[in-house]
């Protein structure tokens with residue numbers, strides 16, 4: 424009824440709610456027009472509210488959201504300040520740390536492509552994982568975490584969560600429903616899943632994990648950095664989806680940023696409050712560049728993933744290679760599950776060499792001209808790293824594991840580069856026994 428409505432500075436609350444910065448938090452991403460579009464179109468169209476920020480009296484507007492640099496937000500009146508403080512996770516701008524139109528646009532776009540209610544940006548992918556977990560546990564609670572979790576998130580659970588008396592059990596990523604159910608405790612409040620796992624590319628049955636977790640009243644947090652745009656964890660019931668936007672979304676190896684999408688209002692409130700409490704939102708330039716990267720993610724992902732699969736198949740034919748770990752390969756033991764859950768493929772995979780001396784592997788890696796030695800995968804430039812497979816039975820004839828992130832170069836050039844690297848590998852030494 425009209426008399427129950429909130430009026431702030433003479434503005435009806437319904438009108439305030441129509442502003443995109445407030446609407447997406449209070450009512451979720453309600454842009455049905457964009458929601459009904461296909462994913463590539465969503466990436467290009469999501470969160471365009473340029474008219475709201477930059478329209479001049481002639482109706483002219485810049486196309487992209489401006490980069491707003493702010494700590495301070497100013498208020499016309501104490502009433503508007505009070506409104507902003509009344510429910511910080513939902514009432515839009517208040518102070519730099521609570522976000523501005525640049526971060527809100529990125530958050531809205533991410534929530535749209537993940538199919539979430541709303542989203543929160545953080546200062547790194549690591550902060551996204553860790554804040555998402557902290558949002559749902561307190562002292563005495565228990566978390567089930569995939570054994571193949573992004574290693575710094577594992578370290579966080581071993582150092583920080585332990586310090587606050589949160590118990591963590593690590594489960595094998597390809598665990599069966601029966602075994603998984605056995606690990607659930609009365610105090611299990613959150614399950615962390617990452618599929619495929621960072622270095623070994625083992626998949627988890629997310630639908631099974633969600634069912635088991637929800638029966639026990641635990642939330643499921645899924646790190647979707649590898650599969651963002653080709654895998655939709657919310658559709659399988661995951662409550663929270665995180666993404667290291669430093670990788671594929673940023674796409675140019677020039678920013679550090681994380682994103683958290685929440686499936687509903689209550690879940691969004693918890694993660695938003697945790698990110699605010701921890702004080703870890705990103706800066707506006709990184710938000711802008713992440714949104715700019717997100718716009719081209721669809722086409723980059725398709726192109727780079729196709730090259731990656733082609734190179735993975737070629738590697739399978741090499742005598743120097745013991746096996747290739749890429750879930751889109753028919754040889755991957757969980758390829759069927761992969762085809763069930765993923766609508767495309769990604770840019771990062773691993774392969775294991777036969778047994779060569781470490782020095783030979785180092786010579787090979789250092790000889791490459793088109794693969795830089797480095798970690799933050801998902802960019803335009805191909806990368807290589809020497810990785811370790813946790814809890815993996817190597818077997819006597821197997822050697823070291825290399826991880827490739829395939830960029831936008833021509834795959835033929837990349838294969839020629841690797842071919843020369845293999846020649847160096849083989850010439851360097853005899854096969855170690």
Ligand SMILES: *Cc1c(COP(=O)(O)O)cnc(C)c1O
Nearest residue numbers: 547548549573648667669679680
């Ligand atoms: C890199 C990465 C992260 C962390 O992202 P940063 O932005 O570098 O902190 C989290 N999860 C996965 C799967 C990653 O590869």
